[in-house]
Amino acid sequence: MRNLEEFFLEPACGLNLEKSEKERKKGCSKPQPGSASGGCAFDGAQITLLPIADAVHIVHGPIACAGNSWDNRGTRSSISDYYRMGFTTDMKAMDVIHGGERKLYNAIIEAVKKYNPPAVFVYQTCVPAMIGDDIVSVCKRASEELGLPVIPVESPGFVGSKNLGNKLAGDALFKYVIGTKEPEYTTPYDINLLGEYNIAGELWQVIPLFRELGIRVLACITGDANFYSVATAHRAKVNMVVCSKALLSLARKMEEKYGIPYFEGSFYGIKDTSDALRNIAKLLGDQELIEKTERLIAQKEEETRRKLEPYIEKLRGKRVLINTGGVKSWSMVSQVQELGMVVVGTSSKKSTKEDKERMLSLLGDEGKLIDDPNPKELVKLFRELKVDVLMAGGRSKFVAIKEGIPFLDTNQERIKPYAGYDGMIILAQELVRTIYSPVFELYKEAPPWQY
Amino acid sequence: MAILKESNKACSVYPLKLSQPLGAIYFLLGIKGCMPLMHGSQGCAAFAKTLLTRTFLENIPIQTTALSEIATVIGSDDNLHTAIENIVKKNDPDIVGIVSTGVSETKRGRR
Numbered sequence: 296m297r298n299l300e301e302f303f304l305e306p307a308c309g310l311n312l313e314k315s316e317k318e319r320k321k322g323c324s325k326p327q328p329g330s331a332s333g334g335c336a337f338d339g340a341q342i343t344l345l346p347i348a349d350a351v352h353i354v355h356g357p358i359a360c361a362g363n364s365w366d367n368r369g370t371r372s373s374i375s376d377y378y379r380m381g382f383t384t385d386m387k388a389m390d391v392i393h394g395g396e397r398k399l400y401n402a403i404i405e406a407v408k409k410y411n412p413p414a415v416f417v418y419q420t421c422v423p424a425m426i427g428d429d430i431v432s433v434c435k436r437a438s439e440e441l442g443l444p445v446i447p448v449e450s451p452g453f454v455g456s457k458n459l460g461n462k463l464a465g466d467a468l469f470k471y472v473i474g475t476k477e478p479e480y481t482t483p484y485d486i487n488l489l490g491e492y493n494i495a496g497e498l499w500q501v502i503p504l505f506r507e508l509g510i511r512v513l514a515c516i517t518g519d520a521n522f523y524s525v526a527t528a529h530r531a532k533v534n535m536v537v538c539s540k541a542l543l544s545l546a547r548k549m550e551e552k553y554g555i556p557y558f559e560g561s562f563y564g565i566k567d568t569s570d571a572l573r574n575i576a577k578l579l580g581d582q583e584l585i586e587k588t589e590r591l592i593a594q595k596e597e598e599t600r601r602k603l604e605p606y607i608e609k610l611r612g613k614r615v616l617i618n619t620g621g622v623k624s625w626s627m628v629s630q631v632q633e634l635g636m637v638v639v640g641t642s643s644k645k646s647t648k649e650d651k652e653r654m655l656s657l658l659g660d661e662g663k664l665i666d667d668p669n670p671k672e673l674v675k676l677f678r679e680l681k682v683d684v685l686m687a688g689g690r691s692k693f694v695a696i697k698e699g700i701p702f703l704d705t706n707q708e709r710i711k712p713y714a715g716y717d718g719m720i721i722l723a724q725e726l727v728r729t730i731y732s733p734v735f736e737l738y739k740e741a742p743p744w745q746y
Numbered sequence: 747m748a749i750l751k752e753s754n755k756a757c758s759v760y761p762l763k764l765s766q767p768l769g770a771i772y773f774l775l776g777i778k779g780c781m782p783l784m785h786g787s788q789g790c791a792a793f794a795k796t797l798l799t800r801t802f803l804e805n806i807p808i809q810t811t812a813l814s815e816i817a818t819v820i821g822s823d824d825n826l827h828t829a830i831e832n833i834v835k836k837n838d839p840d841i842v843g844i845v846s847t848g849v850s851e852t853k854r855g856r857r
Contacts, residue, residue, distance in 0.1 A: 326788045326812035328825040329832030335789025353757065357848040359765030361758075363793035367800070385758040391852055402757035421787050421849045425818055452787035453815045453849065670805065689796075693805045 326456060332690070335452030337420050338364065339460020343541065344416055344448065344467070346492050346517040347525060348372035351412040354383040355399050355430060356420030360452070361385075369709060371496045372519050382406055386422060395428045403437040403445060414444040414472075414522045424451035444522075446471040461490075461541030468516065468525065469548050476526035478513065484584070485513040486575060487528050487555070489546055491537040491562075493518025497714035501562050504572065504595070504715060508588055510579070516542065529553045533578040535560050535571065562714040564630035565596055599716045603634070606723035611635035613730055616677055618642045618668065618687035619705060625654040627686065627705065628662075630713075634723055638662045639680045670694040684730050699738045701729045768794050770845045771808060779840030781807055781833055785826060786847030788812040809833055818853050 326333075334342075337360060345352055345368065354361035361383035372378060384402045386395050403415055415437070419430050430447045438445040450463040478485075486505075491498055498518045505512055514520060514528035534546045534557035546557040556578050560571035569592045576588040613636050617627055628638050643651050643664040654664060668676060673691055676682075677700055685695050688706025695702035703725055705713070713722045767784060771794055774782040784791040791810035798806040811825040830842055846854075 326810075326814075327828075327832070328811045329783070329809055329829030330836060332792065332795075333788065334792040335787045338789050338792060357765065358758075358761060358763050359767065359790060359793065359848065362761040362763050363765055363768060363797050365761060367793075367796055380759055381761050383758050383761050384756060385761065385763070386848075391848075398756045400756075405755060405757040406759070421813075421818070422852050424815075425849070425852050451815070452789035453813050453818055455814075456788070689799070690805075693799070693803060 334457040334460075336450045336454045336456065336460035336463060337418060337452040339457035339462075339541070340418060340448050340450035340464040340467075341460075342368060342457070342492065343461045343464035343517060345378045346370045346372065347414075347416070347520050347522055348378040349375040349412060349521045350414045350416055351377055351382055351406045351410055352416045352418065353399070353402055353406060354381075354418045354420065355386070355395060355402075355423050355428065356383070356418070357386045357422055358383065360418075360420045368492070369494045370492045370518060371499075372493070374519065374521050377410065377412060391422060391426055394426060395423050396430075396433050399423075399428065399430065399433050400437055403433075404441070407441050407443065412443075412522075414446060416446050416448055416467075418448045419451050421451045421453050424449075424453075444471065444475065458541055462544055465516075465542045465545035469545055472522070472526050473549070474526070474529040474553070476523055478527040478530050481513075481530050482511055483532065483581065484508075484510045484579060485531045486510055486533045486535060486579075487513055487531040488515045488518070489534055489536045489557070490542040491515055491518045495709055495712040497562070497712040497718065500712055500715040500717045501568075504568075504591070507591055508572070508576070508584065510575065510584075516545070529555070531555055533557070533575055535575060537561065561626040562718070563626045565599055565633055565716060565719055566629060567626055568715050568719075569596060595716045599719055602720050603723055606720075606727050607635045609727050609731065610723065612637060613683040613726075614639045614681060616640045616673075616680065616682045616685050616687075617705075618665070618673060618685065618691055625657060628654060628657045630719070630722065631686070631726075632657065633719070634726065636726075639682055640665050640676065642666065642668070674698050674700070684726060699735050701732065701735050703729050764797070765794075765848075767845045767847050768797070770843075771798070774843035774845070775806065777841060777843070780843050781809060781837055781839035781841070782843045782845060783809045783811065783829055783833065784845050784847055785811045785822070786813055786849040790847045790849065807837070813849055818849060822850060822853065 361381050365381045366379050384395060384398050390398055417430055417434050434445040434447040446467055448464060448467045450460045498515055513531045514524045516525060534549060534555050536543055536546050536557055536559045549555050550557055558574050560574055561567045562571060572588050572592060576585045615631055615636050615638055628641055631638060638658055640663050641654055643666055677685060684701045684703060686703045686705045692702060692704060711721050711725055712718050771782045774780050788810045791808045795806050795808045811829040813822050813825055817825050833842055
């Protein structure tokens with residue numbers, strides 16, 4: 296196992312810069328026994344890499360790692376179905392005793408012979424890591440034998456949290472994938488999107504905007520990606536890190552090695568989308584493109600605002616409570632404020648000091664920061680603050696529904712895409728539908744047979 | 747008569763098979779006031795939790811001992827004690843059902 300320290304010392308990470316020397320040595324926050332929730336590093340690595348849809352992803356471990364997590368993300372692809380199939384070596388007691396290297400090797404050969412993918416990703420999990428299976432050597436041998444890239448992803452679950460897994464996967468991409476192929480042609484307007492996983496097809500709401508500007512998304516890492524495009528990512532002119540602290544180190548490393556400038560942005564909300572487009576145009580540094588971008592932004596903003604009008608009328612003054620994590624909590628705040636709604640609270644877990652300040656300035660007097668509430672506290676807060684709708688992830692979903700609270704899923708399990716200008720309209724529609732749904736009133740009444 | 751056939755392939759595709767600990771948790775969830783505790787990495791519990799939540803459309807209580815790589819090598823008893831303490835303090839269940847996982851079992855074998 297290699298040294299994990301470099302990931303804890305990430306210089307581009309805002310959360311890290313705030314820490315003292317001593318805190319930094321301790322590394323990122325560790326999961327606590329008995330009160331931890333959320334996925335492991337292996338989960339994080341899968342999240343980052345599985346959307347590379349034409350590659351075969353073999354999970355080397357017992358059945359729980361692949362079987363229990365099979366197809367649990369909302370990412371979409373237009374290329375292939377391999378990412379949803381779930382390949383695993385399904386280690387059993389005998390494999391633990393005798394070692395799983397041979398089985399892994401055979402599994403790689405079998406999968407490649409049958410499915411003929413352009414590349415194979417192999418994920419290390421806890422059990423083979425403990426018995427000392429050397430997946431790097433196995434991958435190297437298989438790669439030589441088959442003549443195609445076989446990439447080891449060393450992300451056994453016990454090394455840390457989901458976020459660390461994202462970083463480890465980014466590292467695997469940097470080490471083994473990016474820069475191994477050349478694009479057929481390059482344009483001065485090639486960009487990469489980092490940390491956009493095409494959840495519910497959000498990438499497809501953004502791509503048309505770029506197309507209109509003549510910007511080519513060379514590689515999206517990794518939403519709707521194919522292996523070839525990711526391998527050619529080093530030829531892009533700008534990297535945009537989309538709403539995720541996870542792939543920041545990858546962006547920094549690419550800047551150092553290939554001189555690609557990067558910035559952090561988001562596609563949630565009218566303002567953020569416009570800002571992102573502006574930033575890209577500025578970094579590409581073409582005067583004509585900058586003017587063209589301004590024209591497109593003006594036209595799209597006008598069009599979106601006009602389409603939003605009927606919804607804003609219904610949503611104005613409605614009170615909303617947001618419970619998500621990280622960057623999303625403030626980018627979403629500005630998004631719903633654009634709809635004329637009042638944000639009465641947003642969670643500040645996983646947020647940096649900078650994030651928090653940004654949130655506070657956005658919230659004004661009305662809103663307050665809440666710190667990772669458990670379901671009970673959330674319901675209490677909801678009642679106290681007289682909230683009209685709760686925007687949160689799947690973890691609060693069933694609590695909210697059972698309590699008869701209007702709820703909108705805004706996490707990775709969501710079904711509707713909320714990115715870009717079109718996403719804004721969809722969000723407004725969903726909010727109106729949720730808030731004005733009669734079901735939450737009917738739910739509180741006695742059933743007809745009890746009248 | 748039914749014939750039980752073992753696959754001799756190295757690579758399982760479309761793994762329509764769930765893990766043993768998941769079955770144990772399913773069993774424990776049937777006991778009133780029981781909090782299942784998975785003795786393994788935090789992902790073991792997280793995957794089981796999401797899967798059961800998606801299946802039953804209910805909030806599923808599962809806790810984890812969140813074993814780290816160091817704990818799996820040096821000893822994981824501390825994690826188990828802290829986890830039980832934390833659960834009793836926070837959730838006050840009638841029963842804590844401890845389920846071993848691949849990680850804790852592999853560790854036990856090596857001792």
